[in-house]
Amino acid sequence: MRSLKRCLLVLFVAMLLWPVVRTQAVQETVAVEALAGFANESNGMVDQATFDADREAFEERDTIADGLGPVYNAQSCAECHQNPVTGSSSQVTVMRAGHRDGAGNFFEAPGGSLINDRAIHYSLQERVSVDEEVRAFRSSLSTLGDGYVEAIDDATLMAIAASQPRDSGGMIAGQVIRVPLLEAPGQMRVGRFGWKNQHASLLSFSADAYLNEIGITNRLLPRENTSMGHSVAAYDGVADPEDNDNDIDAFARFMRATRVPPRDEALAATDDAREGAEIFNQIGCAICHVPTINTAAAGTVINGGTFTVPPALGGKAIHPFSDFLLHDVGTGDGIVQNGGPATANKLRTPPLWGLHVRARLMHDAATLTLDEAIRRHAGEARDVVARYNGLRRTRRTRLIAFLQSL
Secondary structure (H helix, E strand, C coil): CHHHHHHHHHHHHHHHHHHHHHHHHHHHHCCEECCECCCCCCCCCCCHHHHHHHHHHHHCCCCHHHCCCCEECCCCHHHCCCECCCCCECCCEEEEEEEECCCCCEEECCCCCEECCEECCHHHCCCCCCCCCEEEEEECCCCCCHHHHHCCCHHHHHHHHHHCCCCCCCCCCCECCEEECCCCCCCEEECCECCCCCECCHHHHHHHHHHHHHCCCCCCCCCCCCECCECCHHHCCCCCCCCCCCHHHHHHHHHHCCCECCCCHHHHCCHHHHHHHHHHHHCCHHHCCCCCEECCCCCCEEHHHCEECCCCCCCEEECCCCCCCEECCCCCCCCCCCCCHHHCCCEECCCCCCHHHCCCECCCCCECCHHHHHHHCCHHHHHHHHHHHCCCHHHHHHHHHHHHCC
16 A cells, blocks of 8 residues: 555656656757858857868869879869858859660760869860760759758658658659768768769768869779770879878868858848748648758767767758758759669759859759749659649749748
């Protein structure tokens, strides 16, 4: 009897305390807003002095004496990522090409699908041959806030994919792919960077870009590229790996420490933009352009055990307006990278944060207005576009106002 009374007393006290305990638990799981701004300021992952030093490495122009090329697209990371601040997007595009066999399988052009626009010697200039009928341009993506994107748990992206409506035709079926981590051989992670989600970590992305866009070999990718499949050794006078200072670490650390692109707060506060946000959700844009995602908790080990999410990035709410998944929205470039044949006509949902500082839109930068960009969608987005086309002109104008505020 005494034991029963004791149990009832414990239960009673627990019931009294439950609201307090529950409130504390909820508070512990509420994500804090990520820092935003176009000011070249650290998000707190590193101090400002380290951030500035890493930014200078990101901006530094490599020369032939440093190992530039022999085939390349740019002399620094900032050449392609600089508007309005270092690390953001730009009007720069890169070119890719390949061909399909009789069965429709994609094959890269000799030396790889990336066709470099520049070379340190005229005889090495790459070009697209008549045999490579699959041809595409891709715009440079912003890297601002990518540290938060890297800190998103794989399970979060997979849950977003699972939540998307699928019918017999595969409508809005975001595809998750797992890709290799260059810094953790044999380890895989959900891809989230690049137009094809070809990378899952910022260090892998940095190593890839340093080799393929600038021509600098590094510890993760120590072999020089070719020129359309032909050796460039006769013009390469710097021993590999050429990244003696491990600048790829500085590049990755810089991107991890950037703040997310801010909104145009004045426009966001207008009635048109507020109503446009409701329309954005109502017609289904937010299914793929997800407004809010939370990052993994600080202390979470990611990237095959090579990186631990720091407090500056962990448990943060970000508003990328992307699901970071691959979709076929009728604009696919036909190129296959890490995702296999099924991804040929799919592209990663581009984040819409920072949209108000972009003049050229879509993956190829060939679309110039937001109205045209929306109408260009097809495939998985066809029903959403149909709903957009069915809106009264005033409601379309309000939706555009919302997008211009992002």
